[in-house]
Amino acid sequence: MKVVIQRVTDAYVLSPEKEKEEIGKGLVLLVGVGKTDGSAAARSLAEKISKMRVFGDDKGKMNLDISQVAGEILSVPQFTLMARTDKGNRPGFDEAALPEKAEGIWRAFNESLRNRGIAVKEGFFGKYMEICLKNDGPVTFVVEEVGDE
Structure with missing residues (x-):
């Protein structure tokens, strides 16, 4: 699994049908699921x-986690994160999980965050989305977990 983490002041995701999910202060997570990823990677x-x-304390030092600032998460599925770009000019998606598997792992990941007391809003799996966010900083990280199957 690969997750791009962006600290935001607010963000929203919009589907073609105008369904909307939005958050205030928190994190936008762009989540890619690989074909060897499983529930252990999601939990980890x-x-x-x-x-x-990744949030500043009263001295501006990154010392606080999302729960300590009562932040929210907007989790957006993004299979393109799993693309291979090392050969040729067209990204290859052989390393991405098939949609049926990816959706289940992504939802398990979101549920694991909720089980830690974090408010999580979800993007729309398998749909084109418009994502709007206000980066705070900017502060952006990439975290990965090697597959567990």
């Missing part, structure tokens, strides 16, 4: 992200 990344100290 959820735990890591929930504990990452």
